[in-house]
Amino acid sequence: MSSTAVQNCRSAVKAQQESRETPLRDIDPDSLVIQLSGHLKSIPLPETLRFGDVCTDHMLEIDYDPATGWSVPVIKPYASISLDPACSIFHYTPALFEGMKAYLGPSGKPLLFRPELNMKRMAASTARLALPAFNTAALLILIKKLVVIDKRWIPSLPGYSLYIRPTLIGTRPSLGVAPSSHAKLFVILSPTGPYFPSGFKPISLYAEYDAVRSWPGGTGAYKLGINYTPCFQPQAEASKRGYQQLLWILGEDRHITEVGQMNFFIVVERSDGDFDVVTPPLDGTILPGVTRASVIALGSLLFSDPALQRYALALKGKRLRMREESITMSRLRSLSKSGELVEAFGASTAAIIAPIGRIGYEEADILLPVHEEGLGPVAGTFYRTLIAIQEGKVDWEGWSVSCE
Template structure:
């Protein structure tokens, strides 16, 4: 055991309980996303006494607004309209977690020197609440999203919290703003938690103050015309992530550098980038989506493939759901493995690529219609088999989300009548 600044580093392997408030470093091979097997564990803070406890949903203070906003009908866009209330809880190193509260959606009062303004010490999540065919509102796999938020927070040395307590607070927030849950087909209530360091200092250090808040937004489709297929621009000079970096976590710092690339590819007539990595030009992600290919592989076998969780990509919840869903069919092999750009182009040229699609919470599934690579356009023509498979994945997944065939273990009902 040695001490580096405020951090204790242990070089022996230890299994930390997943819900413990003192956790292993995010690069632990035991409780992260199958990253390379580093044997270094970092404990950001060791709390004792009453500060070990997290905020409790039973302590939630609800302050209802009297200034209700008009609820739009139909034309929601994405992430531009917000409900009447928000959830907020603050933490400090000296005092631990404050009592959580729900209050009117309003600007936060923060210092211009706030740490996350300057050094991006913030992480976030995004998941959805859907009004099912039976009228019941359900969250889709919120437990997975909140656990991922905890792991992202650990990567930034932000304090831990109980996933179950936060989920109960979010459910209460949605119950309060239940009238904002869209009933329009394909629309949902987007849930955005954000966790940030708020120290009023421009020194680069582990935060001593933090804020965790949740806002809600009724949303429509993320990509207009996405089901007709998006165009991806692949250029190895643009890199989203690298080994040992933070690409496997949902950090704010991962997104801002991609905006320049996004603007560049739009000028090339494409919707977003296909991110490549390394000398072999391995596929990693497509824009902010995970990427899948349904093809006949070089051995003549139909196969659904997606890049592995090797520390370069975000472990998407939609990605995980599609892997579990398609494996349950027992109709073709489903693999997580390295995919190179040359393999993709060979499959396109040999008419072996039946479908290519991006996945994510916001878009669910976005079929890829074409690739632009080294100034050449490659049409993803696919065929009826690929279209049938992608449509089946989309239908079965969204049927679960909207409870078309009844409740599913992946959905968490919200009693909106309370």
């Protein structure tokens, strides 16, 4: 081999070594490219909005390549995504997402509600699916920029918001059964109205135990797309029975996990006149909801924090004792018969608080007290307090984060 050929070979080997030693790129907000749409959409009237039906003018997109890392982030006009038919997402479903909301604050600036919790949960879901990791703080900066660009889509009416859907999918173009080495991260936005546009109406539940939403050691604690699809058929069966949602129960003791896609709470009247507010513990089968965490935190502080006290007037001085413990169906039925069960509600980003009116179980209904405004005093207190913080009427513990 000639000396020139040897030198070229050595140079190639050195280049390969240096390439391997170069760290892969993480998400870099400073390299953001913004491509504004030249044809802005017409914004629908707020009263015509249905959850997720309409998306805004722009989206955020970033791709991961195992050779280089995360690409330059791009905010661009909302458009379809083109993928190879062999991509992992189509065959093995490595897909996760988050649900967030932006509200218009009193000054007209967009506010996010506790977004750091969404980013923490998104990182956990990413690790569970063995998808490429990323800097969640960097992603949050980009989400804020996207929200500001499409700020005109945030309805200014009370109870309205801009729903934010960060999504990560595996895009490895191979049928091999393995973690996806490639990924696409994108964020889309959709204006949304109140979950109960014509006033709160208690929902009905069917306690499902023949099918399960999650199981010990499974993926119930992560926000994965695959957790939702198996729920559709049991939900359809519950609708045929005359119920709006499912109450997911698990195990021989038939303990409650979630209600539909919400965390579950009950309110029990204590012998001293106060209320126990009880929710199942995070045992790996239950999604750690942002609203759930917020309800638990608020319940202990409503009477001690001057900024929150006025939102608890409906409680008429009754204290709330927040408890995380298992709730079995037999216990729920017993509490209902004794009259100690005074409220039940679901908590989620989409609904915030959803009152529950009846629960079908073993061919009979467990009925809950009906309240004039649809929400009981405890659920109503949490709803009013959360809305006040989310819309920036109360600046509390840094839970509302400005996008500007």
